[in-house]
Amino acid sequence: MAFRALQAYNNVDINIESAFGLSFSKCCLTKRSVGWKGGYVVEKKKNIPSLVKDPKLIEKRREQIIEAAVDLFINKGFHKTTTREIARASGFSIGTLYEYIESKEDVLYLVCDAIHGEVESRLREAITFNGTGLKNLKLALRSFFRVMDQMSDRVLLIYQESKSLPKETLRYVLRREEEITQIFEEILRKGIADGSIGIDEKHVKLMADNIMVLGEMWVFRRWALKRHYTLEEYTDKQTALLLREISVSE
Amino acid sequence: MAFRALQAYNNVDINIESAFGLSFSKCCLTKRSVGWKGGYVVEKKKNIPSLVKDPKLIEKRREQIIEAAVDLFINKGFHKTTTREIARASGFSIGTLYEYIESKEDVLYLVCDAIHGEVESRLREAITFNGTGLKNLKLALRSFFRVMDQMSDRVLLIYQESKSLPKETLRYVLRREEEITQIFEEILRKGIADGSIGIDEKHVKLMADNIMVLGEMWVFRRWALKRHYTLEEYTDKQTALLLREISVSE
DNA sequence: CCAAACTGAACGAGCGGTCGCTCATTTTTC
DNA sequence: GAAAAATGAGCGACCGCTCGTTCAGTTTGG
Structure with a gap:
C-alpha cells in the first residue's frame, strides 16, 4: 500500500x-x-489538543475538517491548500478551525489517519x-x-x-x-x-x-x-x- | 520507474x-x-528562455542550479525549498538565478530532466x-x-x-x-x-x-x-x- | 594606443502578496 | 448570566520574483 x-x-x-x-x-x-x-x-x-471541551463536538467538527480537507488535498495538494480554504470548506471560520487543531499538519495527520x-x-x-x-x-x-x-x-x-x-x-x-x-x-x-x-x-x-x-x-x-x-x-x-x-x- | x-x-x-x-x-x-x-x-x-545570451554559460549555470537543487529538493522537498536557497547553493544571487530560469517550477523541470x-x-x-x-x-x-x-x-x-x-x-x-x-x-x-x-x-x-x-x-x-x-x-x-x-x- | 562608449552578467534591496496562526470580541448554549 | 464556542480582522514572517544599479570586459573612433 x-x-x-x-x-x-x-x-x-x-x-x-x-x-x-x-x-x-x-x-x-x-x-x-x-x-x-x-x-x-x-x-x-x-x-x-483542542481548546473545545466537549469531546462529542470535537469529533463532529474534526469529521467536518477531514471531509473538507480530503477533497482539497486530493485536488490541490497539501501545500497549495490554505488553512482558510479548509476552514471555509468545513463550514466555519479560520478561528474556529484552530479551536480543533494546533497546526495545518494536524489536519494532514487527521486525513491520513482517517x-x-x-x-x-x-x-x-x-x-x-x-x-x-x-x-x-x-x-x-x-x-x-x-x-x-x-x-x-x-x-x-x-x-x-x-x-x-x-x-x-x-x-x-x-x-x-x-x-x-x-x-x-x-x-x-x-x-x-x-x-x-x-x-x-x-x-x-x-x-x-x-x-x-x-x-x-x-x-x-x-x-x-x-x-x-x-x-x-x-x-x-x-x-x-x-x-x-x-x-x-x- | x-x-x-x-x-x-x-x-x-x-x-x-x-x-x-x-x-x-x-x-x-x-x-x-x-x-x-x-x-x-x-x-x-x-x-x-534565458536573459543570458551565451549558450555555453547558460548550460554551465544550469548545471550548477541542478546540482544545488537536487540536494535541496531531496532533503527539504520542492515546496519547502526557497528560490533564495537555490541561488545561494548554486553559488550566485537570487537575481542571477532568474537570469537563467523563469520560475521556480523551471528548476524542478531541469532537475527531473537531468x-x-x-x-x-x-x-x-x-x-x-x-x-x-x-x-x-x-x-x-x-x-x-x-x-x-x-x-x-x-x-x-x-x-x-x-x-x-x-x-x-x-x-x-x-x-x-x-x-x-x-x-x-x-x-x-x-x-x-x-x-x-x-x-x-x-x-x-x-x-x-x-x-x-x-x-x-x-x-x-x-x-x-x-x-x-x-x-x-x-x-x-x-x-x-x-x-x-x-x-x-x- | 588610449579614452570614450557599449555590453551584458551579476547583484540584492525591495515589492506585492500570501500564509499560518492569534486573540479581542461577539454569539450561543444551558 | 456565566461558560463555551465561534468569529474574522489583523499580525508578522516569508516567499517568488523584479528591476535599477554596478562594473569588468569588449568594441569603437580618432
Missing part, C-alpha cells in the same frame, strides 16, 4: 524497531494505549476466518484489490503528502500501515497452521509485503495497467502469481 | 495519446524537434545488443535494478515532486519515462524475433511496464525489502519471476 513518505522512510526506517521503543518512552498508560513494544507503551493515535482507518475497516469487514487459510487469502486479496481500486485517490494522497508530516507524527501513520500488513500475516500464518499454505514462517513477513506492493501497484500504475487489464483480470493474475510463490497446487 | 506525478497521471493520462497530438500543434520545425506523432512535431525538451537523463544513459551504456534477446534482457534487468538502487533518492524525488510541475511541463517528464520503458520493449522484441523469448507481441508493452514496476518497487519499498533481500537476491528472484512469465525454459 502506498501509505508512507518514501523519503522519510529511507532516512528513518533502518532504525525503526529501536525508534519505536525509544520515541514512545514518554507515553503514559491511558485508555488509548493499546500495545507494548520493548517495555514501553505504544500509543496508537496521536493526541491533538483514510487508513477506512482501508483497514473495509478490508476487515470483507474477511471471514472460516475455511482454510488459503481460501481466506484468496478472498482477502480480492477485497484488498477492490478497496485499493475504489480508494485509489485517497491512497495516492497519503503516498504523496505524508512526507510533509513532522517526523514524529509520521511514525503514527507508518504504524497504521504495518497493522494492515499484519492482517495478511495473520491469514498466511493461519494457512501454514492448517496446511493449506506451504511457505516457511520466516517468509511470512515478506509475503505480506509483496501483497501490499501489488495493491500499491494497482493504485499508482493504474494509468498503465488499465490499458491492459480490468481490475478483475489484474486480481486473477496477481493472485495466481502469489499462489505460485506459495507453492500450493490450486 | 517512479517517474511521475501519480495524481496528475490519473487526471491526464487517459487522453494522453490525443493530448500529445493536440498540445503540440503549435510546435514548429526546429533543430530540436525529434519525433512525429499524429502529424505534429513533438519536442523532446522544454525550452526555457535525473531522467542520468538513468537513461546509465542504462543504455550497460546494455549490449550482442547475443540473444533473452541474454540482453537478463543483463539489462541486472543493470536496471543496480541503477535504481544507486539513484533511489533521486528517483524518489521525481516521484514525489513532479506533480508540482505545470501540466504542460509534466508531459515532457512523462515522455522521458516512456522512452526508458521503450528500451525494454526493444529488447523484448529482439528476443521474440530471434526466438529466445516466447511471448506474444501484444504483451510486450505490458511486460516492459512490469519490469519498470519491479524497478520502482526496489526504490520505494527498499526499507521493507532490504530486511529480507540484498539487491543481488532481489535481482535474481525478480528475474526468475519475469522469465517464468515469459515462458522460456532457462
